[in-house]
Amino acid sequence: MRSMLKTSAAAFAILAGTMGAVSADGLTGDLKIFLDTSNPAPRATMEQMIEQFQAKNPDLNIETTVIDREAYKTQIRNFLTANAPDVATWYAANRMRPYVEAGLFEDVSDLWAEPAIADNLASTKGAMTIDGKQWGVPYTYYQWGVYYRKDIFDELGLSEPTTWEEEKANCQKIIDAGKKCYTIGTKFLWTAGGWFDYLNMRTNGFDFHMDLLTGKASWQSDEVRKTFANWRELIDMGAFIDNHQTYSWQEALPFMVQGDAAAYLMGNFAVAPLRDAGLTDDQLDFYQFVEITPGIEKAEDAPTDTFHIPANAQNKEAAREFLRFVVSPDVQTEINNGKNLGQLPVNAQSSVDDDKFLVEGFEMLSTNSPGGVAQFFDRDAPAEMAKVAMEGLQEFMVKPDNLDKILARLDRARERIYK
DSSP states (O other): OEEEEOOOHHHHHHHHHHHOSOOOOSOOEEEEEEEOOOSHHHHHHHHHHHHHHHHHOTTEEEEEEEEOHHHHHHHHHHHHHHSOOSEEEEESGGGTHHHHHTTOBOOOHHHHTSHHHHTTSGGGTGGGEETTEEOOEEEEEOOEEEEEEHHHHHHHTOOOOOBHHHHHHHHHHHHHTTOEEEOOOOSSTHHHHHHHHHHHHHHHOHHHHHHHHTTSSOTTSHHHHHHHHHHHHHHHHTOBOTTGGGOOTTTTHHHHHTTSEEEEEEEGGGHHHHHHTTOOTTTEEEEOOOBOSTTOOOEEEOOEEEEEOBTTOSOHHHHHHHHHHHTSHHHHHHHTSTTTTOSBOSSTTSOOOSOHHHHHHHHHHHHSOTTEEEOOHHHHSOHHHHHHHHHHHHHHHHOGGGHHHHHHHHHHHHHHHOO
16 A cells, blocks of 8 residues: 655645744755655654655655555565655664665764764664764663562562563573563564564674674574573573463563563553553563673663665655654653653653653663664564574474584574575
């Protein structure tokens, strides 16, 4: 499904009246923007933002095309090659790599050299960097972390852990109380990928994790084996719910709601269904995944949506100005608030909605994630490798004695897929 949007001059005049004086930035010509934000709330948010940019640049003729998200994924290479827009939405890290390597995305390192971006978007720079250059800007992201039952912790006399030893000690007390430490549903494999992301980044650091997921490091290395050894400590304790391979992530929620499990390593999108199921904010809380190897800087999973300038764009000056506008503090505050995207602004100077989990996530990603921001296992690894690897991760959680066979299989896949 594709739809076109052109905002009328009357609408611009009304909008300008609400914003105060219109200041022309001297931009002229056509600006074509392609969006994959086809769901109602993100679409409305993007269209409103574009109208505001239009009001600031009345001599610019902006044409917006909205394409269904799944169709967009199949069409992007064709339109970047044949009839490129000036700005296009996409995703960070390895998901943008094919278009960077094909020469279809513009190098925008010049924007990242500007203090307003360099200083305020520092936590996301790694996710936008390939071969030492930046290839777009982020416009929204959300945190992962450990969501837990604070009332259960209080009942058992537990505090939020900060180290691996504290995490395991808490877990043992939870098990001794007849509960599981963590709920998880690995029926759809990506949830196991989240556990591996954090265990590997905390054990070996962000750079090694990226080397592994981009095929530069071996799955049979000592570093990877150490990650799995740490994971096995939890498995052997009985930390995870039984039969997790039969549950989706949603089907694993009731274990936490009913108090049979104390915590869930998950993205912030889990908060709404936990609240809907009856948990109050007095019962529910959040902490950053703990340190495992002392001295390794903490990196986080924070899937990030992005804007790019196609290499074949016709109006790159206006496109660059649009990217500056998108990441500015006020715009980031507006588009990510609870009435719009309901996620986290990427600019450290932005304000966050008065939601305790968004506030905690913003603080964590803006100031307490010096190790970098990963995009999540199946975004950072190529699709084929991600599928094979996540199958192995799920198998390990069920049959940890199969580790040697699993790692050998993943390394064979690495040699084939990255070649």
